[in-house]
Amino acid sequence: MAAISSWNLVFTQPSKKRSLSPFASKSQLCFTRRRGGVTPTRCTTSLTVLSLLDAKPTVLVTETLGEAGLDLLKTFANVDCSYNLSPEELCTKISLCDALIVRSGTRVTREVFESSGGRLKVVGRAGVGIDNVDVSAATEHGCLVVNAPTANTIAAAEHAIALLASMARNIAQADASVKAGKWQRNKYVGVSLVGKTLAIMGFGKVGSEVARQAKGLGMHVITHDPYAPADCARAIRVEMVSFDEAISTADFISLHMPLTPATSKILNDDAFGKMKKGVRIVNVARGGVIDEEALLRALDSGIVAQAALDVFTEEPPPQDSKLVRHENVTVTPHLGASTTEAQEGVAIEIADAVIGALKGELAATAVNAPMVPAEVILELTPYVDLAEKLGRLAIQLVAGGSGIKSVKVGYTSARGPDDLDTRLLRAMVTKGLIEPISSIFVNLVNADFTAKQRGLRITEERIVLDGSPENPLEYIQVQIANVESKFASAISESGEIRVEGKVKDGKPHLTKVGSFGVDVSLEGSLILCRQIDQPGMIGKLGSILGEENVNVNYMSVGRTARGKQAIMTIGVDAEPSKEALMAIGDIPAIEEFVFLKL
């Protein structure tokens, strides 16, 4: 009699939709089915998924976007342009949307992701700053965030220069005065820019462009940016200095860093106290990098002669804001990116990124997912499938109540570690491990977060092979430590559940279970049996499955020695009935078996 408890060996987890890519969303596919009035039961084939994807996704656009971007989106999706939504209205609408496109005026909060019911797959920020998007919440919900980081750089830099020059020459105040019927030539005497020191705080895309343009105006430019490469500054003859040196020697300070916990209120009372009396400040970055109350005090005390502000802590700022109304302050309503050219560019950049993400492609401008170059993805595609399937197999082999703490993924390759980018593979193993045992949808965005949240430590190991590194990988191995197994033979000599596979003719194959060598294509589902090696076993099993009309797509037997134990791996196209599985368990030579869904 076989030493097995047959029925609890049968894996009864409902099947999950197969993802077409690391970003294809299970929940989105489910939703499409519901909208089409289809019962959300099973979706087992790629073809079914493809036909579901034929239904156009819905993209919600909550702020004005250039026409060219909208036209591009409309070729692929239903586009809902709903501007000025209240937070409540946004939360209500979002459950009907696959993608959301915003600028800086929409707060994409945790509530938005929670309200999406898992359908929202991508948030596109049509611009650079993502401080209005709760990126952590997006990641936790497996939602990709992409931005359009380059198309508005020149516009923002030009706006900073425009504010700098107009502030120095009192253009806005003088204009208002003339329009009010006055002619105050003495009051509006300005200061020159040439020869003055400009400190650029943040030497990124905008900051470095401002530096270039300011040098063209004859200014002496210095910069502070702890993270920028010094050679970029050196190349345009800009000196990199400390924060204190920058703010204490500058005649003009222009802010170009992102708003982060480290930069929040970086210009505060303490900083203003170190500045030269009469300094002039430009802010085209984010309002929050200045302590606005401290700036008001510095303006009133004369430390700061003038400020030109495009951005504010609260936008729009309160009507009675003393800062906005201050006579030495010039303001614009967050216009840095607002040129026709920049908005057209941003709209196309974000439309491309959102469409790509909805198609399941990895976005080059992803904010919360590792950037995996397109050529790496292409090369790793068959291994991605293998990695996920090995994860699925390994997790289904676990038994006992001790919980899973530690998983090791081994990569056997002739390539050096720097030539093998495993982030995508690790994410897919994680997906395979977690999806069969939870309701969480795992993708490249949230794989590491989800593993961490579940207390699952995933480590990676490279096993270096001699030979030609033509193939990125020979084998992938998944090992789960400190657990029991439903299939004792899956435990290796060193005590872990171990499954190993390789890509053969472009298809994922299982090559090892525990210490047993096997060879079965990882398609459909799988029966693993340990048996006493004797004639007639294949026939017995085959006829049980045949009577059930369950097609066997692959079968292999691996044994330790003639007449000793053997492992039979059988690929089946459908799930055998309980009775058939029971009959398999009743074959006397079978010591244990397990049915696994891929």
Ligand SMILES: NC(=O)c1ccc[n+]([C@@H]2O[C@H](COP(=O)([O-])OP(=O)(O)OC[C@H]3O[C@@H](n4cnc5c(N)ncnc54)[C@H](O)[C@@H]3O)[C@@H](O)[C@H]2O)c1
């Ligand atoms: N007003 C507008 O309409 C408008 C338009 C475009 C960009 N922006 C804003 O301008 C800022 C810069 O944009 P970008 O495209 O140049 O971004 P970027 O990422 O290319 O550059 C930001 C730079 O700030 C640096 N930085 C980070 N922390 C710093 C710190 N503590 N001190 C000094 N430097 C620090 C970074 O190293 C980086 O080089 C962002 O806040 C963006 O949102 C505003």
Ligand SMILES: O=C(O)[C@H](O)COP(=O)(O)O
């Ligand atoms: O971060 C940005 O890209 C700018 O602040 C532009 O914001 P906007 O898209 O709201 O004009």
